[in-house]
Amino acid sequence: MRNPVTMAAYEDLKTGLTAEKVGELRSWVSGVLRDTSLTPDQRRATLAVGAAKVLPHLPYSDAACQALAEGTVCMLGEVPLPFWPRYTAPDYARLLRQGSEYLRLKPARDLHDALAGLLSAYQYSATVTLEPVWLGNLDTLLEPYFDSVPEPEARRAVRSFWTVVSRLFPSSFVHANIGPGETRMGRLLLELDRETGEPVNTSFKYAPGVTPEGFAREAARCAMGASKPYFHNHALSAADWGEEYAIASCYNLMPVGGGIHTLVRVNLGKVATRAESPAHMLEAAIPEAAALLCEIIAARCAFLGAEAGFLEHSFLVKEGLLRPGAFTAYAGVFGLAEAVNGLMGGARYGHDAAADRFAIDIIAKLAECVAATPMPFCAGSGGKAVLHAQVGIDSDTGYTPAARIPPGDEPDLYDHLRTVSPHDRHFTGGVSNIFEFEATAADNPQAVLDIVRGAFSLGCRNLALGPSGGDLIRVTGYLMRRSDLTRRAEGQIVRGDGALFGSAFFVNQPEHLHRRVRSV
Amino acid sequence: MKAQVSRLLTHSFVDGPGNRAVIFLQGCQMRCLYCHNPQTQALCDGCGLCIGGCPGEALSAGTPLRWDPARCQGCDRCIAVCPSCADPRATWYGVGDLLAWLRPLAPFLSGVTVSGGEPMLQAEFLAAFLPAVRQAGLSTMIETNGLIEPEPLLPWLDGALVDLKVWDDDRHRALTGTGNAAVKATIRRLAAQGKLVEVRLPIIAGFSDDAAHVQAAAGFVAAIDPAIPVRLLRFRPHGTVGPAAGWAPPADGLIDQFVTIARSAGLITVTRSR
Numbered sequence: 134m135r136n137p138v139t140m141a142a143y144e145d146l147k148t149g150l151t152a153e154k155v156g157e158l159r160s161w162v163s164g165v166l167r168d169t170s171l172t173p174d175q176r177r178a179t180l181a182v183g184a185a186k187v188l189p190h191l192p193y194s195d196a197a198c199q200a201l202a203e204g205t206v207c208m209l210g211e212v213p214l215p216f217w218p219r220y221t222a223p224d225y226a227r228l229l230r231q232g233s234e235y236l237r238l239k240p241a242r243d244l245h246d247a248l249a250g251l252l253s254a255y256q257y258s259a260t261v262t263l264e265p266v267w268l269g270n271l272d273t274l275l276e277p278y279f280d281s282v283p284e285p286e287a288r289r290a291v292r293s294f295w296t297v298v299s300r301l302f303p304s305s306f307v308h309a310n311i312g313p314g315e316t317r318m319g320r321l322l323l324e325l326d327r328e329t330g331e332p333v334n335t336s337f338k339y340a341p342g343v344t345p346e347g348f349a350r351e352a353a354r355c356a357m358g359a360s361k362p363y364f365h366n367h368a369l370s371a372a373d374w375g376e377e378y379a380i381a382s383c384y385n386l387m388p389v390g391g392g393i394h395t396l397v398r399v400n401l402g403k404v405a406t407r408a409e410s411p412a413h414m415l416e417a418a419i420p421e422a423a424a425l426l427c428e429i430i431a432a433r434c435a436f437l438g439a440e441a442g443f444l445e446h447s448f449l450v451k452e453g454l455l456r457p458g459a460f461t462a463y464a465g466v467f468g469l470a471e472a473v474n475g476l477m478g479g480a481r482y483g484h485d486a487a488a489d490r491f492a493i494d495i496i497a498k499l500a501e502c503v504a505a506t507p508m509p510f511c512a513g514s515g516g517k518a519v520l521h522a523q524v525g526i527d528s529d530t531g532y533t534p535a536a537r538i539p540p541g542d543e544p545d546l547y548d549h550l551r552t553v554s555p556h557d558r559h560f561t562g563g564v565s566n567i568f569e570f571e572a573t574a575a576d577n578p579q580a581v582l583d584i585v586r587g588a589f590s591l592g593c594r595n596l597a598l599g600p601s602g603g604d605l606i607r608v609t610g611y612l613m614r615r616s617d618l619t620r621r622a623e624g625q626i627v628r629g630d631g632a633l634f635g636s637a638f639f640v641n642q643p644e645h646l647h648r649r650v651r652s653v
Numbered sequence: 654m655k656a657q658v659s660r661l662l663t664h665s666f667v668d669g670p671g672n673r674a675v676i677f678l679q680g681c682q683m684r685c686l687y688c689h690n691p692q693t694q695a696l697c698d699g700c701g702l703c704i705g706g707c708p709g710e711a712l713s714a715g716t717p718l719r720w721d722p723a724r725c726q727g728c729d730r731c732i733a734v735c736p737s738c739a740d741p742r743a744t745w746y747g748v749g750d751l752l753a754w755l756r757p758l759a760p761f762l763s764g765v766t767v768s769g770g771e772p773m774l775q776a777e778f779l780a781a782f783l784p785a786v787r788q789a790g791l792s793t794m795i796e797t798n799g800l801i802e803p804e805p806l807l808p809w810l811d812g813a814l815v816d817l818k819v820w821d822d823d824r825h826r827a828l829t830g831t832g833n834a835a836v837k838a839t840i841r842r843l844a845a846q847g848k849l850v851e852v853r854l855p856i857i858a859g860f861s862d863d864a865a866h867v868q869a870a871a872g873f874v875a876a877i878d879p880a881i882p883v884r885l886l887r888f889r890p891h892g893t894v895g896p897a898a899g900w901a902p903p904a905d906g907l908i909d910q911f912v913t914i915a916r917s918a919g920l921i922t923v924t925r926s927r
Binding site: 547579582588 | 663664665666667670671672673757758760761762763924926927
């Protein structure tokens with residue numbers, strides 16, 4: 134089985150499609166449009182990516198091209214010339230307040246207006262997945278309209294909305310935020326989320342001491358049933374981005390009204406193969422790789438900002454729902470475990486203090502290099518790209534996502550959290566680690582919260598918690614249904630990109646299906 | 654002052670509210686046929702029978718025996734051959750030792766539960782330890798068989814989880830070696846003080862797997878206070894020794910029936926183990 138968006142073989146960095154590769158392109162196109170395991174939309178999206186890949190890449194330096202060819206630096210589903218941003222987080226509160234001239238929407242007067250307005254606007258949010266990656270902070274967004282209709286009607290309307298969202302956008306990169314304060318709408322959304330168990334991503338912005346504990350326990354109960362919401366350290370991300378921040382797609386942070394132009398990734402495991410020693414890694418290999426990474430990000434941001442014309446021409450910008458000044462870019466990071474284990478001569482990441490210290494030094498060094506490089510069109514984060522803990526795709530075989538500890542090699546719960554949490558302050562662009570518990574953890578949601586609070590006290594930014602063996606599985610940063618694994622393996626059509634990507638991921642990296650189960 | 658500790662557990666979701674560190678103390682007055690940790694029942698008398706069979710040569714003579722954790726392979730052969738249900742690896746810890754162990758765990762915990770064995774057998778130690786745990790911002794609980802009333806510890810105790818192993822006194826004696834009048838008195842006493850967190854009713858074939866038993870036990874608790882949480886524990890042979898290792902767990906559906914019976918006896922919160 135192949136991933137439907139696998140880079141076509143005809144791609145050449147400097148020339149794009151060449152005459153002798155036209156035959157391959159034709160047979161690839163022919164294969165995709167006959168692929169009975171894909172829906173028409175999935176076939177069309179795959180072909181569109183293929184078409185955009187006939188062009189050469191931007192004129193990167195020879196060293197950068199070499200890094201791309203070797204995979205030291207790589208992209209994730211992006212085409213050579215980006216023509217719209219990777220992620221956007223439109224200011225939906227503003228949309229509901231002012232309406233939209235382009236969409237011919239009036240300001241929302243009641244809950245029905247608000248829900249219809251959101252559903253209309255989601256269609257236009259222009260992201261890499263062609264679907265919205267952020268649905269808004271839905272609780273605070275909708276709470277003001279809760280009393281505009283009788284309560285049973287409000288509950289029914291929100292339930293229908295949630296059904297439509299999950300069916301209209303069967304993407305696992307669609308993400309709703311809840312919290313940190315308690316609202317009736319927040320409770321209703323948690324209740325619906327647990328009950329319906331759709332793979333739509335949700336995050337719970339949790340601020341211990343501010344978020345009421347009873348509300349947080351509801352979120353924990355939901356997590357132990359549906360493997361979501363994420364528990365997001367609100368204090369940490371609000372300090373980085375301000376109170377108005379969005380958690381979109383997998384767990385990706387950006388200002389509300391802003392977006393992310395592009396994501397380019399560095400494979401630390403491959404960087405480490407160029408280093409002679411841990412010291413050499415920190416002093417030479419990382420700064421060199423970071424320079425190439427930043428060169429590519431900068432070129433892509435410049436193209437998007439100055440040439441692609443999205444920001445000037447989108448109604449989202451004209452009507453103030455997106456602000457060019459709130460955009461930035463991600464410097465993605467993965468393969469930390471391989472980098473550490475490869476250079477530490479036997480000391481293992483997550484198991485030896487020296488290895489863990491080296492890991493901290495690596496991420497800190499990379500963060501320092503990225504923060505020292507000016508980045509065009511990245512005013513959303515002070516004119517610099519931000520670090521993003523990148524969890525990757527099926528083809529990243531042999532490299533552990535982000536700064537995670539390889540599945541199967543996880544230490545005890547607390548040691549695991551102590552190892553990974555110190556990195557999170559550097560991952561301003563988002564990070565998560567996954568912990569699966571015995572299913573009976575659902576009986577004690579307070580215990581789950583205790584773990585979250587402890588993790589936050591260590592600097593943890595975001596936690597994916599769930600029951601072992603649940604129907605929804607956290608693949609890397611997104612969810613898929615366990616039953617879709619079998620369906621896809623049999624070549625059947627599945628709804629949604631999460632099921633497609635996730636199936637391919639688990640086929641190539643089955644160890645992620647066997648994460649350590651935490652005893653209760 | 655020191656306590657003899659059988660085992661330390663850094664996290665548990667099933668020993669009281671929230672996530673809790675659990676300290677299992679060595680020594681118990683009951684001799685339950687179905688005991689899941691029989692090696693915690695007695696204190697080591699230094700007989701030395703286990704020394705020869707230790708593959709890592711981690712044990713040496715003394716009373717109690719000396720145990721070298723660095724050489725221990727964790728094979729459990731010592732406890733398998735012990736004629737008195739003791740554990741040569743049980744270790745003496747002072748208040749300071751346990752606090753040092755707790756300190757890095759504290760951010761993850763609601764509190765500490767002292768279990769066993771029977772924690773009340775080392776009540777004097779607990780009187781020194783529990784106030785210090787409170788001082789560290791953690792709640793304090795014990796899991797007790799109820800034979801000794803935790804009266805002197807109440808000022809420092811946030812709650813207790815009590816096993817009512819069998820309702821009928823004769824059957825209780827047959828299963829545990831002791832009668833249960835004291836257990837019932839402890840349950841009443843703790844409830845009156847507002848410190849009864851949970852009553853556990855083990856469901857064991859031939860002893861407590863009949864409706865009348867569950868009805869009586871649940872009715873007893875409900876009469877004290879219907880809000881007292883009761884948990885039905887389905888017997889599992891795992892960890893038991895002797896004949897109990899061959900006992901079958903009661904049917905899953907039976908436990909569900911008992912939950913219904915316990916609720917109809919007036920209890921508000923009834924849960925069950927899997």
